[in-house]
Amino acid sequence: DTGVSQNPRHKITKRGQNVTFRCDPISEHNRLYWYRQTLGQGPEFLTYFQNEAQLEKSRLLSDRFSAERPKGSFSTLEIQRTEQGDSAMYLCASSFVSTQYFGPGTRLLVL
Amino acid sequence: AQRVTQPEKLLSVFKGAPVELKCNYSYSGSPELFWYVQYSRQRLQLLLRHISRESIKGFTADLNKGETSFHLKKPFAQEEDSAMYYCALSILTNFGNEKLTFGTGTRLTIIP
Numbered sequence: 001d002t003g004v005s006q007n008p009r010h011k012i013t014k015r016g017q018n019v020t021f022r023c024d025p026i027s028e029h030n031r032l033y034w035y036r037q038t039l040g041q042g043p044e045f046l047t048y049f050q051n052e053a054q055l056e057k058s059r060l061l062s063d064r065f066s067a068e069r070p071k072g073s074f075s076t077l078e079i080q081r082t083e084q085g086d087s088a089m090y091l092c093a094s095s096f097v098s099t100q101y102f103g104p105g106t107r108l109l110v111l
Numbered sequence: 112a113q114r115v116t117q118p119e120k121l122l123s124v125f126k127g128a129p130v131e132l133k134c135n136y137s138y139s140g141s142p143e144l145f146w147y148v149q150y151s152r153q154r155l156q157l158l159l160r161h162i163s164r165e166s167i168k169g170f171t172a173d174l175n176k177g178e179t180s181f182h183l184k185k186p187f188a189q190e191e192d193s194a195m196y197y198c199a200l201s202i203l204t205n206f207g208n209e210k211l212t213f214g215t216g217t218r219l220t221i222i223p
Contacts, residue, residue: 003154004154033210033211035211040120040215041215041216042115042197042199042213042214042215042216043155043197043211043213044213045210045211045212048210056204056210091155095209098143098201098209099157099160100157100209100211101156101157102147102154102155102156103154104154105154
């Protein structure tokens with residue numbers, strides 16, 4: 001286990017298309033987080049899972065965004081009807097107690 | 112609402128000189144503060160957290176509740192310290208998770 005992994009690393013899509021990202025956390029980490037980072041900004045919290053339960057969602061997460069974590073292992077983040085404003089780096093992090101370990105991110109570009 | 116401010120977007124320091132990256136926060140409760148670092152082409156990684164009171168790679172940071180600051184310091188900069196540094200505040204939510212609020216980051220460049 002070499003840490004949190006995310007796929008794909010890069011995604012280019014056309015406006016209006018749907019995209020899905022995957023995050024594989026560190027084994028045995030029960031907490032999983034999604035963040036979004038735009039140019040010149042720090043990461044911003046999107047949503048949080050404890051095991052398979054999605055316990056918190058940011059107001060940044062519009063209705064076009066949905067996240068799942070079936071069986072409490074990997075997680076997916078889907079964006080429907082993408083908009084140019086969705087272009088960003090999407091980061092996943094996992095933790096067991098408190099320290100969050102980040103993945104390399106998925107860079108999304110919406111044309 | 113909690114907020115983290117890093118006033119310097121860019122900071123250049125000569126090798127061997129002292130480094131100080133500023134971080135101020137606003138939060139009404141008891142905060143837990145972190146510094147994360149991102150080296151070129153690498154993922155975001157934890158540098159240090161205030162409760163551990165450790166010195167990592169020569170860096171230290173002291174939480175000053177009176178000034179609501181958590182500045183990162185190193186007495187002698189090294190070229191490998193060049194990176195992006197983010198200050199982050201963690202709050203314990205009602206759901207039992209620790210949600211991180213990040214500053215906008217400071218890009219530190221060490222001049223040889």
